[in-house]
Amino acid sequence: MIAIGCGAGVWQLRRAETKIALAANLAARQQMPILSANAGPWTLEEAGERRMTARGRYIPEAAIWLDNRPRPIPAGGTGNAAQAGFFVMMPFRLEGVNEVLWVNRGWAPRNNESRESLPPIETPTGLINIEGLVFAHPGKVYALGSEESDIDPNKPRIAQNFDLEREGQLHGWPQAPFILRLEEMGVADGLLREWAPLTTGVDRHYAYAFQWFALAFAGFLFWLISGLRQYWRSNVARGQGE
Structure with a gap:
């Protein structure tokens, strides 16, 4: 989930950059x-x-x-x-x-x-x-x-x-x-x-990128909290066994 979210977010940012570059090139050629x-x-x-x-x-x-x-x-x-x-x-x-x-x-x-x-x-x-x-x-x-x-x-x-x-x-x-x-x-x-x-559509790409990065961050928090809980439980079980 983290990798997918980060990858999709970066892709949306690149789409936005491409549109901005195209618009800049169009403006230059119009001059x-x-x-x-x-x-x-x-x-x-x-x-x-x-x-x-x-x-x-x-x-x-x-x-x-x-x-x-x-x-x-x-x-x-x-x-x-x-x-x-x-x-x-x-x-x-x-x-x-x-x-x-x-x-x-x-x-x-x-x-x-x-x-x-x-x-x-x-x-x-x-x-x-x-x-x-x-x-x-x-x-x-x-x-x-x-x-x-x-x-x-x-x-x-x-x-x-x-x-x-x-x-x-x-x-x-x-x-x-x-x-x-x-x-x-x-x-x-x-x-x-x-x-x-x-x-x-540039703003839409930025919004999609934010959503994907938010999903990746949520996945990271879930992984971190789950790991901490597992670590805490293992320590508690080890303490009770001594």
Whole structure:
């Protein structure tokens, strides 16, 4: 019990340190000059976790609605984090570049009475400018089985996870090797973009670490008290035998 408690406590502290380091790296990369997707192509190593602008047109008919995504809650914000919904992944055709950029436009609530119904959102038409943060993927959730193989890539669809390479093969278009998570606030398009910082959950890791160390300490006290009692009893028995 002592070894398990100490080991689990140290593991939780390391998880917290990892999140803090990731957040520090993200903050540092955000201070770097803003990239332009239209000035690419860029690699994930060059653009990852950096701010990026893009000019082009959305392709709404090829949107992917990622299911079972919790509502984003910003640091210090309020809301129901347990509310499930969709991340709306939409391809964005760059102006003047033969490349498509996949954009995580934000979160939309799910209709629990009709899981296949998609909530109404507004999609700008024509040439627009967008800005966001570059990531390798929009995050993954546990999925039972595999995604459907017989799909029409030119129709909006619901999926559990997003496979960037697979989408490139389905559509047959050149695309950026990363996604852009939209950071625009105050846009009335039916989507939430109040993204939580990467440090979210650090306090929880510290709390778990405290619980595990407390369990280890309780195990140590139990071992110590039991040993002292046994020692005291053996001394008493030895004294009575003399």
